[in-house]
Amino acid sequence: MERASNLRNKIDFDTIDNIRSFAVNYDKEIDSLMLQLPIPIPAVSVDWDGDLWVRVNPDKGKIVGIEIEGFKRFFSPKYHSILRGRVVTDPIIKEIVIALLKSGPKPFTKKIFVTDLERIYQRIPA
Known part of the structure; x- marks a missing residue:
């Protein structure tokens, strides 16, 4: 698996919402x-601040996958305050990933991020 941490500027961020249609495998x-x-x-x-790897098609920049190493560890x-013991197939996982990517490479502030995720969590059907 080829890894490149300097390709963030090549990612087609218009494809972020496609993550909702991705299959989940643990x-x-x-x-x-x-x-x-x-x-x-x-x-x-492409490394995303150590939280996950964004799998990007190098020719078109489209997001084609996400890998989270050390998911349970x-x-x-x-992100336990958001996950609250949910199983890995829960849609909240995809929403957390989408929120992380949409927040962009700005300084991480846990309070703001968790507040944003709480808003997302409230919109997801039980």
């Missing part, structure tokens, strides 16, 4: 959560 053995298209597409992985505890 590999318990390696504690990795993947959000991806049903058919694999060549992609490079790192990601879930970091």
Whole structure:
């Protein structure tokens, strides 16, 4: 898997909302959560502030997947106030990822981010 942390400016951010249609797969053995298209597409992985990898088609910049390494060990505890013990297939996971990407590469402030996620959480059907 090719990884590139300097390709953020090549990401087509108009494709962020496509994440809602991605399939969710969790590999318990390696504690990795993947959000991806049903058919694999060549992609490079772009680091997103250490929280996740954005899988991007290098030719078009489209987001074709998301990988969250250490989902239960790192990601879930970091966002526990939003996840509240939900299973990995819950739509809130996709909404957290979308919110992280839409917030952009600005300084992280947990209070503002959690407040934004709480608003998202309230809009998701139970």
